[in-house]
Amino acid sequence: MRTETSRAAAERIAPLTRRALAPNPGPFTYTGTCSYIVGSGDVAIIDPGPDDPRHIEALLATISGERLRYVLVTHTHRDHSPAARVLKEATGATIAGCAPYAPCDSSSVGGPNLDAAHDLAYAPDIVLDDGAELAIGDISLLAVATPGHTANHLCFALAKEGALFTGDHVMAWATTVIAPPDGSMRDYLTSVERLLKRDDLIYWPAHGGPVRDPPRFLRALIHHRRAREAAILRRLEAGDETIAEIVAHIYEGVDKRLHPAAAMTALAHLEDLIARGLVDCAGQPVLEARYWRRSV
Known part of the structure; x- marks a missing residue:
């Protein structure tokens, strides 16, 4: 029973x-x-x-x-x-x-x-x-x-x-x-x-x-991630230097309970951008580091 x-x-x-x-x-x-x-x-x-x-x-x-x-x-x-x-x-x-x-x-x-x-x-x-x-x-x-x-x-x-x-x-x-x-x-x-x-x-x-519709969804997912990446770069160009500042702008209006996870995903994007030579940071890429757009 x-x-x-x-x-x-x-x-x-x-x-x-x-x-x-x-x-x-x-x-x-x-x-x-x-x-x-x-x-x-x-x-x-x-x-x-x-x-x-x-x-x-x-x-x-x-x-x-x-x-x-x-x-x-x-x-x-x-x-x-x-x-x-x-x-x-x-x-x-x-x-x-x-x-x-x-x-x-x-x-x-x-x-x-x-x-x-x-x-x-x-x-x-x-x-x-x-x-x-x-x-x-x-x-x-x-x-x-x-x-x-x-x-x-x-x-x-x-x-x-x-x-x-x-x-x-x-x-x-x-x-x-x-x-x-x-x-x-x-x-x-x-x-x-x-x-x-x-x-x-x-x-x-x-x-x-x-x-x-997996192919369509995956293409939209890649587009979303690249758009998020572009938004991070724009925030760096606008003067944001920390992940906290970036998240506050990009995720404005999102449930604040999700902001810690958003910060980790922003960090993951920044790690990738650093590896590709588009961003620099002071020291190691960590949540509290200072970031800036690399000159090209």
Whole structure:
């Protein structure tokens, strides 16, 4: 019998795919983490979500009578991977997907220690390299390396449905936060360009609804990032010298709870602009540094 705190059963969104929503809505998770159950009989769960008993119970109820072969993880943020080990203990499934988080020296960024955002207890049985395939019954899932949001980020492709499970790499509801040193704007845009060369028909992100025209959406995403980059350069030319000043101007009117994330993404843009010789800074590129447009 389901308890009062149980989540509703997962919804079927495609012949081979069901989606269950974790009860963790917020400014960075939108309506919550989307966990995807792929296959029939023998199944995989992609991005099992947080270690929340209500969500885990809903996932186990959804696959009752089926065999959970794999729990797949796109990246190790704590809203994505912690439920993996609970599901493994309950079912004997294999945890596969991204590599464990490799801590960075966040003092080089000057911001908060980013380790707290990651699931440091994540211990996959199999780390999937780019292009690795896993067979689940009569279907297979392909790992697609997409570093940028995090250094260890993966997407998973289900060729039988023309679907790509994009984690936090591409989302329809919001742009992805890029937080150095683990996140990299250069890597992120390279990963987006790589997806443009694929022929996926639909994206299923870990937060929010699907992207139904991937090529068009990706081109708009690249345009948005380049427009944000141009806005940063304009603010430097106008006399802004700090990330705080830049964010106050560019993100005016945006929920201030999102400004810390905006500051990290601005830092990621500035790192890329410095590497390309368009911007200089005093010392290391950190949140508190002083920046200026380089003379050309």
